[in-house]
Amino acid sequence: MTAGKYLQIAFGVVVIAALIIVPMNFNRYGLFILSQWAVMTIAAMGLNLTLGYAGQVSLAQGAFVGIGAYSAAIMTSNGLPLIAALGVAIVLCFAIGWILGYPALRVQHHYLAFVTLAFSTLAFLVFRNEDWLTKGIYGISNIPRPDVFGFPTRRPLPFYYLCLGSLGLVSLAVWWLIRSPWGRAFVALRENPIRALSLGIDTRRYTLMAFAIGSALGGVAGTLYAPLTQYVDPVPFSLALSLDLLMMVIVGGAGFFFGPFLGAMIAVLLPEWLRFTQGYYLMIYAVAVILLLIYSPTGILGILDRFMAERRTKVASALRAVTKSKLETAP
Amino acid sequence: MTAVLEVSNIRKSFGGITAVNGVSFDVQEGEILGLIGPNGCGKSTLFNCILGQLTPSDGEVKVDGKVVTGMRPSELNGLGVSRTFQLLQVFPKLSVRENLILAGQEHQGNMLSRLFGPSDAGLTGAADQMIGFFKLDHLAKEPAGGLSYGQQKLLDAAMAFMGGPRLVLLDEPAGGVNLTMLADLKDRLTAINREKRATFVVIEHNMEFVMSLCTRVMVMAEGKVLAMGSPAEVRANPAVIEAYLGH
Numbered sequence: 001m002t003a004g005k006y007l008q009i010a011f012g013v014v015v016i017a018a019l020i021i022v023p024m025n026f027n028r029y030g031l032f033i034l035s036q037w038a039v040m041t042i043a044a045m046g047l048n049l050t051l052g053y054a055g056q057v058s059l060a061q062g063a064f065v066g067i068g069a070y071s072a073a074i075m076t077s078n079g080l081p082l083i084a085a086l087g088v089a090i091v092l093c094f095a096i097g098w099i100l101g102y103p104a105l106r107v108q109h110h111y112l113a114f115v116t117l118a119f120s121t122l123a124f125l126v127f128r129n130e131d132w133l134t135k136g137i138y139g140i141s142n143i144p145r146p147d148v149f150g151f152p153t154r155r156p157l158p159f160y161y162l163c164l165g166s167l168g169l170v171s172l173a174v175w176w177l178i179r180s181p182w183g184r185a186f187v188a189l190r191e192n193p194i195r196a197l198s199l200g201i202d203t204r205r206y207t208l209m210a211f212a213i214g215s216a217l218g219g220v221a222g223t224l225y226a227p228l229t230q231y232v233d234p235v236p237f238s239l240a241l242s243l244d245l246l247m248m249v250i251v252g253g254a255g256f257f258f259g260p261f262l263g264a265m266i267a268v269l270l271p272e273w274l275r276f277t278q279g280y281y282l283m284i285y286a287v288a289v290i291l292l293l294i295y296s297p298t299g300i301l302g303i304l305d306r307f308m309a310e311r312r313t314k315v316a317s318a319l320r321a322v323t324k325s326k327l328e329t330a331p
Numbered sequence: 332m333t334a335v336l337e338v339s340n341i342r343k344s345f346g347g348i349t350a351v352n353g354v355s356f357d358v359q360e361g362e363i364l365g366l367i368g369p370n371g372c373g374k375s376t377l378f379n380c381i382l383g384q385l386t387p388s389d390g391e392v393k394v395d396g397k398v399v400t401g402m403r404p405s406e407l408n409g410l411g412v413s414r415t416f417q418l419l420q421v422f423p424k425l426s427v428r429e430n431l432i433l434a435g436q437e438h439q440g441n442m443l444s445r446l447f448g449p450s451d452a453g454l455t456g457a458a459d460q461m462i463g464f465f466k467l468d469h470l471a472k473e474p475a476g477g478l479s480y481g482q483q484k485l486l487d488a489a490m491a492f493m494g495g496p497r498l499v500l501l502d503e504p505a506g507g508v509n510l511t512m513l514a515d516l517k518d519r520l521t522a523i524n525r526e527k528r529a530t531f532v533v534i535e536h537n538m539e540f541v542m543s544l545c546t547r548v549m550v551m552a553e554g555k556v557l558a559m560g561s562p563a564e565v566r567a568n569p570a571v572i573e574a575y576l577g578h
Contacts, residue, residue, distance in 0.1 A: 200408030
């Protein structure tokens with residue numbers, strides 16, 4: 001293992017330790033924001049899989065968070081455990097995501113964006129109008145927080161740890177997925193679907209799978225969102241959430257594993273840090289995002305990637321020059 | 332000898348333009364068939380019709396006696412048919428080794444077993460062997476996008492062989508490749524043809540490359556077959572000289 005790898009591992013350990021230890025001193029609101037970051041990171045990871053890795057545009061991720069949240073709200077309010085709601089949300093979002101993937105087999109880019117946008121609107125209308133199921137605009141309140149292995153998570157800190165643990169598990173699963181042959185096939189689908197087809201990659205099946213898995217992760221995030229806020233109504237799951245999640249993926253760096261972590265941090269935490277600017281904070285936030293995307297359309301991690309690529313090129317050029325000079329001076 | 336590929340009366344029209352007009356030919360096992368002709372004569376369209384990238388307006392394609400007309404390229408690949416494209420088609424962000432693993436992974440088990448199997452689909456050894464075979468050893472870990480044009484062409488060709496195909500259709504493999512690499516490419520193709528009995532159909536404008544590599548040459552002009560025969564016969568054919576080779 002190289003020194004760089006050790007440094008990366010050490011950095012990872014420090015970050016994880018900080019995420020566990022530092023919030024112990026946070027107040028209720030700080031813990032709520034940090035839990036929200038963990039939940040939104042999970043949803044953004046799903047979208048990153050669909051958009052960043054497999055290259056399929058989706059403006060429906062917020063709707064899947066909504067489906068997950070309502071599944072959790074309805075089931076846990078009726079005395080069912082959150083883990084059952086999680087199972088239902090995953091299956092439901094996977095199936096709907098799979099169906100939503102079909103248009104992607106025929107249309108791409110902005111056309112596909114409009115198809116998914118239409119679904120997002122449809123889901124919002126269901127949340128708002130189907131009172132018998134969702135209680136409409138009045139929403140569902142008093143959503144209980146679960147006990148995990150006998151430990152209650154009613155207080156903010158234990159619930160934050162539940163969100164963080166879930167983020168950890170989802171991260172491991174996504175890491176494993178993108179390193180598997182499926183992850184490679186998703187990248188092939190994004191970069192060159194025609195070549196991918198000629199190499200035997202069933203692009204139809206992988207497209208559907210990218211949509212389904214990404215949507216299921218949206219459902220997982222929603223399942224945590226409901227007990228986090230302990231109240232769900234249709235408003236948070238409008239198109240605005242899908243656009244927010246899209247921004248998290250793009251700003252963090254689409255197609256980079258850690259992109260959603262950074263993107264969600266900026267979307268959830270940065271507005272909070274900028275509150276001292278009072279009425280200007282949203283403006284400053286908007287300008288910062290515009291400037292970032294002008295400078296680096298591939299997001300924050302795109303800057304790092306570019307820097308690393310330039311460094312690699314320099315090292316390779318230097319090595320080639322050394323090899324050449326050795327060959328020239330050889331007797 | 333068995334015909335690996337049988338093409339019968341293939342026709343492809345785009346609106347009022349007929350790009351391929353009733354082309355028939357077959358390719359025997361272990362043969363290297365060259366496909367030449369002026370630009371726009373329908374060579375690449377014919378390839379795309381054979382390989383399922385385009386649906387022919389009429390006609391039939393058989394691989395190993397099985398009708399495959401209109402079959403999807405991924406299904407054809409599963410039957411042992413592979414291809415390269417006229418323009419470079421490597422995956423620039425993946426390393427050379429990963430490009431090769433990707434090119435072979437769909438031939439390993441089924442979709443579910445690939446998900447739960449090793450991340451390299453058990454192909455690192457085979458990929459490294461192919462890297463060595465195409466003399467790309469020092470570039471195994473490099474992103475494919477960082478390779479020179481000629482090296483990417485070699486990689487592109489190597490990818491076509493990762494699934495152990497019986498039939499490979501190569502669209503202008505020599506285009507833009509320097510002389511040294513061209514000789515390497517020809518050596519590699521000849522070796523694979525001899526050792527693995529792989530069958531090739533090669534579209535190429537480099538006459539020296541075609542005439543020295545191919546066992547038979549088919550000439551197309553205006554969407555039709557103009558001539559077919561050994562390289563020497565084709566070179567001496569007055570119609571071919573008039574339409575394509577020149578005096």
